[in-house]
Structure formats: structure tokens, C-alpha cells
Amino acid sequence: MKQTPPPMAADGPPGVHALAEAHGVTKRFGPTVALDDVEITVLPGASHALVGRNGAGKSTLVNILTGLQRPDRGTVLYGGEPAPSAADREGWRRRVACVYQASTVVGGLSVAENLFINRHPTTRGSVISWRRMRRAARALLDEWGVDVDESVPADRLSVEDTKMVEIARSLSHGARFIILDEPTALLDSLAIDRLFRHVRRLQAAGVTFLYISHHLEEIYEVCQVVTVLRDARRITTAPVGELSRRKLIEAMTGDWGLQTGERDPLLDTGERPAAGLGSVPRPTADAPVVVRVDGLSGPHFRDVSITIRAGEVVGLAGLAGSGSHQLAETLAGFYRPTGGRISILGRPLRPGDVPSALAAGVGCVPRDRYSQGFVPELSVADNVSMTISDRLGPLGLISPKARDAFTRRTISDLDITTEGPHQPVIGLSGGNQQKIVMGRALATDPAALVLINPTAGVDVKSKRALLSVVDRVSAQGQAVLIVSDQMEDLRACERVLVMFNGSLTSEHAAGWTDHELVASIEGVTPAHE
Numbered sequence: 001m002k003q004t005p006p007p008m009a010a011d012g013p014p015g016v017h018a019l020a021e022a023h024g025v026t027k028r029f030g031p032t033v034a035l036d037d038v039e040i041t042v043l044p045g046a047s048h049a050l051v052g053r054n055g056a057g058k059s060t061l062v063n064i065l066t067g068l069q070r071p072d073r074g075t076v077l078y079g080g081e082p083a084p085s086a087a088d089r090e091g092w093r094r095r096v097a098c099v100y101q102a103s104t105v106v107g108g109l110s111v112a113e114n115l116f117i118n119r120h121p122t123t124r125g126s127v128i129s130w131r132r133m134r135r136a137a138r139a140l141l142d143e144w145g146v147d148v149d150e151s152v153p154a155d156r157l158s159v160e161d162t163k164m165v166e167i168a169r170s171l172s173h174g175a176r177f178i179i180l181d182e183p184t185a186l187l188d189s190l191a192i193d194r195l196f197r198h199v200r201r202l203q204a205a206g207v208t209f210l211y212i213s214h215h216l217e218e219i220y221e222v223c224q225v226v227t228v229l230r231d232a233r234r235i236t237t238a239p240v241g242e243l244s245r246r247k248l249i250e251a252m253t254g255d256w257g258l259q260t261g262e263r264d265p266l267l268d269t270g271e272r273p274a275a276g277l278g279s280v281p282r283p284t285a286d287a288p289v290v291v292r293v294d295g296l297s298g299p300h301f302r303d304v305s306i307t308i309r310a311g312e313v314v315g316l317a318g319l320a321g322s323g324s325h326q327l328a329e330t331l332a333g334f335y336r337p338t339g340g341r342i343s344i345l346g347r348p349l350r351p352g353d354v355p356s357a358l359a360a361g362v363g364c365v366p367r368d369r370y371s372q373g374f375v376p377e378l379s380v381a382d383n384v385s386m387t388i389s390d391r392l393g394p395l396g397l398i399s400p401k402a403r404d405a406f407t408r409r410t411i412s413d414l415d416i417t418t419e420g421p422h423q424p425v426i427g428l429s430g431g432n433q434q435k436i437v438m439g440r441a442l443a444t445d446p447a448a449l450v451l452i453n454p455t456a457g458v459d460v461k462s463k464r465a466l467l468s469v470v471d472r473v474s475a476q477g478q479a480v481l482i483v484s485d486q487m488e489d490l491r492a493c494e495r496v497l498v499m500f501n502g503s504l505t506s507e508h509a510a511g512w513t514d515h516e517l518v519a520s521i522e523g524v525t526p527a528h529e
Helices: 058-065 089-095 111-115 130-143 159-172 189-204 216-222 245-253 324-331 354-360 369-373 380-384 386-391 400-414 430-442 460-475 514-521
Strands: 020-029 032-042 047-051 073-078 097-099 177-181 208-212 225-230 233-239 289-298 301-309 313-317 339-344 362-365 448-452 479-483 495-500 503-509
Touching: 020 058, 032 047, 032 058, 047 058, 047 216, 058 177, 058 208, 097 159, 111 130, 111 159, 130 159, 159 177, 159 189, 189 208, 189 216, 208 216, 216 245, 225 245, 233 245, 245 514, 289 324, 289 479, 301 324, 301 339, 301 479, 301 495, 301 503, 313 324, 313 514, 324 362, 324 448, 324 479, 354 362, 362 430, 369 430, 380 386, 380 400, 380 430, 386 430, 400 430, 430 448, 430 460, 448 460, 460 479, 495 514, 503 514
Parallel strands: 032 233, 047 208, 047 225, 097 177, 177 208, 313 479, 313 495, 362 448, 448 479
Antiparallel strands: 020 032, 020 073, 225 233, 289 301, 289 339, 495 503
């Protein structure tokens, strides 16, 4: 029997319509259930938080609330009326807008041009009136308290000002419901404080926000109501002041109800400890150090020191903006640090140089396979052998026979589903594309393997196959660093290091629970639970 989540917050005073509602929304993508009978009610003038771990269904719900996707089942209402049809984009713009983490402004255009893109004031028919556009832009910015020059190119704006320009553009269409998707991910603390002041001022002026963030402290600072999604289901909706940080984390991770004795309908077991390395032998304490990081600093992290021994698998977790991704990319030679040093097998690593990192014995699966991991139009063989092309023939010439033989071994070792070495990678599934990226990282037989979001966007079978590689290479004595906020990825680790605001803040040995690790990732200390 299907159990009902805890009741939602009250709908507000009598006679007050909800600004936005979703009822019984279900969405599938093939066999994957992205949303399962989800409900949310957003009241006018409030800041409503939407939280959940990656894969919980937040992005799909946002796409449905903004008209980019249609639910398979369920209804969406605005002001008590049915949402516009999918084709009525202007109708959607008048009701809702989303300011995404990745900016949607056009850098080469001025602020004024971005504010009125595709709707420039004209004179004499189709001739743009630049004077009227600048005047209208200035009035719009003044109305909503955005202190930027309307004539400057948008790519000169700070991240904070860019977001405010996007909000002003949305408000100019008539929308008074703004979805903020991870708005502080690229902001420093002072810019975050200024953004929060803007949000409160706009809220007082009648603007309603749906606020999406992994930073739970922000939820308590700017929001009145919070809805938690997990595994495509709504777990609870409650006033923020009535939900402790501990309870919020429990709802997000699957421990909801353990403290009260209630049974969580989505929870298969109780506290779920990390699995550790299972049958893989643990490295000895005197195993040689493969990776040594001493006092490493950069634009996104500071004074970080790490050691990883032969055969050891270490996790690195942190929110967007924690510096975890940038630290890993610095190890792989993507960026030059501003201080400190890296050594591989006792030898200093030349900073900020990918070929030097490869030569030193660092293999890397980057965080975005599409932009960093492979060349879509090239074949499986070309992509897999890219890092060892100089070894596949005499005098630096590639031997097609040697290349294809190496590729077939990789296809077999990683169980890649493909027509063969000559199939373009663009024709493979996401899971098989990620295996190609893994194969390329392993091609050099690295002493250290840096894996950033190694199972992002892949199916369950591919995820298991990719993580089994970690067991295999660690058993062979290679050092592995897994950078991820996915619990499944981190369970393979001997220990997990946590970064928060650019610093290493805690370490968890194998045996951690989801609640313990997520609390550290969120920066929640026992005193603040």
C-alpha cells in the first residue's frame, strides 16, 4: 500500500490563492521515474526552498513548472488557473522565470540589449531605437534596484550583478515568480549577503521565489517554507522554522522518521553505513605515498594537504563552491596553483600542465565528459588511444593495427557496448561514453587516478561497471581519488575528506552514514543541528 508523505504546509489565509501549484505530477524518461506523484504549493510573497540530493527530481520539477517539459500525469496551476500550453512561451514568461546557475546573458551584448533581447524598442518599423532601449533599461534597473550601467557589455559584470540583470529581465515580462537555481554557487560571502538583501527587498515588493540550493544554511536565512524531494518523491513540506537541520538532512538522505519511530516508505534499511572496499585488500600503513599535496592553494581553495598511498581509495566531497572540483583538476594539471606543491611518487609535479601530469603518472576522468572527456565525432579508437598515440607506432606514427588492438582490449576490459573501434563516440549511450573516458584515463597505466563525478548521468549497470574499475586498479596498487557528492561513488573509499568554503574541514573513515557525511558536506556542526 502506498504511504502518504507528511502533510504540506497550510495554504495560507482564506481567499489567498496559491501562486504556483503542482498536483500529482509524475514524469518518466523510459524506465527511469524522475517524479512520482509530486506535490508542491508556493504561496505569494514567500521564499519557498526546494532541496534534495542530486537525482532527487528537482531539475525535472523546475522544467515542468517553467513549461519546458510536460508531466505524464498531474496538473500545474498558476493563480488557480491551468498553466499555459507548451507552445505559449510568452504566457509562461508572464508567470514564471528561472535564473540558472549557468548564466543566460549574452556576454558580447550590453546590459540593455540583454534586458530587451528579441523585443527591442523600434522606430520607423523595424529600426531599433537604441535611445529608447537604453532609457527603458535604466528605468527597469532603477525600479528593481539593480545598480549596474545599462550600456556596459554584460561580460564585464560580476556574477552577482549578472544574476540581478537576469532577474530584472524576468520581471520585465510580468513574472512575479522567480526560480533561483543554485544562485550562490559562484559567489563569495560578501556577494551572497548582497544577493540575500536583494531577495528580501524583492520579496517585500511582491516577488515570490522558489529557492534551490545545496547550502542548507541559506535555506534557513532566506526561506520561509521548504519542500524536500528524494528518489523522485516528495518527502515533506514544512515551515523552515519547524524543521531542524538534523531533520532536514534526515529527510534528504533517507533517515527520515528514525528519531520518531515512524517508518519511512522510501527507506529500505536503517542507518546505511558506507560499504568500504568490500573484498578488496586494504592498503598497509607503510605502503608508499603516491600522491602528496602540501599546502596547496588556488583561487577556489587554500592550504590543502593530502596524502594518498598505493592501493588506497580516497574520497573528496563538497558542495559547488567548496573547491573540491578545482583541487582535483589542479592535480590533473588543468590549473596552476598559487601556492604549495604536488608530488607524484616523490617527484615534484610541474603545475598547470596536463602533458606533464600525464607523464608523471596522473590519469583523470574530468567532471564533464561532453566538453572535457571526448571528441564526439572521432571514433572509439581515436578517443581511447588519445593519451598514448605516440606509443602506437614507430617514429611517432600511429599504427592502425596497434591502435585497434589496444582499443579492442579496452572494449573488452570495460565491457563497452559498441559496433567496434571505428564507431563514432557520439553514437554511444551516456554510460558507454563514460567508459570511453575511463579507458582513456587508464591507457597510460597511471600511478594515480583522479575521478571527478565518475558516474554522473549513467545507468545503474554502467555505474556498477565504472566503480568496479576502482576496486581493480586499487588492488593493483594504484592510488585513486574520487571526487563526488554521490553517496554510491564514495562508498568505495577507505576514507572521505570533506571540503567546505575552500578548506578541508573533516575526514570520515569507512563506516560513515549518509547523515554524518551530508552534515559535514553541508557545513552543519552538532551545535547547529
